[in-house]
Amino acid sequence: MSSPDTRAALAALGAARTMIGRLDPSRRPEELAADLIAAWVSVEDALRMLIGGSAATGTELVRDARQRQLLTFEQANALAAFHAARERLRDAGYRPDAADLAAARAAIASLDGPLAPSATVDSPPVAPPLQPPAAAHFTPPPAMPSITTPPYQPRARRVGWRLILAVLFVAGLGAAAYYWFGGPRRAAVMNLAITEFDRGDTAAAAHDFRRALLIDPSYALPHVYLARMARDVGNLPLADEELQLAITADPTNALALREMGAYLFISHNYELARKFYVRAVAANPEDLVAQGDLGCTLIKLGRVDEGERWITRAGPGRWTTCVTGSAPPDPAP
The missing domain is CATH 1.20.120 (Four Helix Bundle (Hemerythrin (Met), subunit A))
Incomplete structure (x- = not known):
């Protein structure tokens, strides 16, 4: 391991x-x-x-x-x-x-x-104890040549250069950590996974979403996609677990909250779905999908007038069929 x-x-x-x-x-x-x-x-x-x-x-x-x-x-x-x-x-x-x-x-x-x-992880081998070198016959060193004392350099100047070098070293470490543990590397793997997801290569996408999580275990978005993939194949328990992980990692992630609402809607838990859609809209007031699906959920709960207002606010979309009795929530991340 x-x-x-x-x-x-x-x-x-x-x-x-x-x-x-x-x-x-x-x-x-x-x-x-x-x-x-x-x-x-x-x-x-x-x-x-x-x-x-x-x-x-x-x-x-x-x-x-x-x-x-x-x-x-x-x-x-x-x-x-x-x-x-x-x-x-x-x-x-x-x-x-x-x-x-x-x-x-x-x-x-x-x-x-x-x-x-x-x-368990294998322990590194223990180095053998160092043995003292054998005693050598002492020979006096040759006379040292005369040494010219260099010009005096003020201590403040020397300390200043050391401080600058230390700051540059720390900055370099920070840049390396940003690349290897997040930032561009995480974004590159995530973009590759989303491209694979969009073209229907679910096996490769799932592998690369997991790679993104290895780079940053606190990243919520890969869990959202993995939940959607599990829901698409009918594996609702796995979808539930991935969404729990996403929301635990980022409780205000609008996509995670909206996807949890969709999962609960198809599980017929309309009241809890409504609560997650409300949280999704609060996290991203511009999310028209969350607004439309909130309207559908309210209609399922018998709050027809309120639901129709949300559907009207969301504008044209698949959620308009809720008014005629169908139940569409199928949002994509």
Whole structure:
């Protein structure tokens, strides 16, 4: 496993650990459910980084990691119990209980220990101790030639040059980090992935979206595209998980919020879809797609007058068919 994969996996586990640490039975059930779901998504993301990329989810992903000897038997069992709690949350009326919280805590606690041997990074070889050189016969050095003292250089001037060189060195390091860990390199990989997505090469696009996430694990946009691709092939659980990751990375990302609204709409969870469309419009008031789809969602909720006003505000588009009873949301990122 490479160092970038290791760092990305540890970062994802750290995010999951933070969410599990917030689990308190005194909080509202919907808040507990949201943290449990987000924590499981982070765990899956860490497992995918350990494996080196995978389209598997849930117990299939855990089983894959176990077969590659990246997890111990105990860790795999603890994760399976956590996943069972996550699956129960797919029922909108389900409220997480103490057993669900305990399963999540136990799973994360199991990952605090060492992973299976195959998941560890090889340690560098230890250099042998240095041996002192053999004693040599001492010969007096020849007489030194006379030395001419150079002109005196004020200390302030010398310090000034050192400071300038230090600033230039730090600036160079910053420019290199910007290139290798974000900026142009991340944008180049992302642009390539979007081009592949637009021409229908989904396998290449998915690979390059994952590459963009390896460069910057906190980047929300690749998750939005991966969610859309999963939704297009009917893999709604994976779409849900990718959108949770996107919104966790950037809670105000208008595209992520709009895509979550579309996912919830086709899942017939119209009230929650409405809330995400409202957030999408707030994040980008110029997004006509979010406005039109918000109108469709309001009509589904029986708020016809309000929905028609939003559709009129959005202008011509596929959402105008909502007035006649159809349900179109199919936004592209």
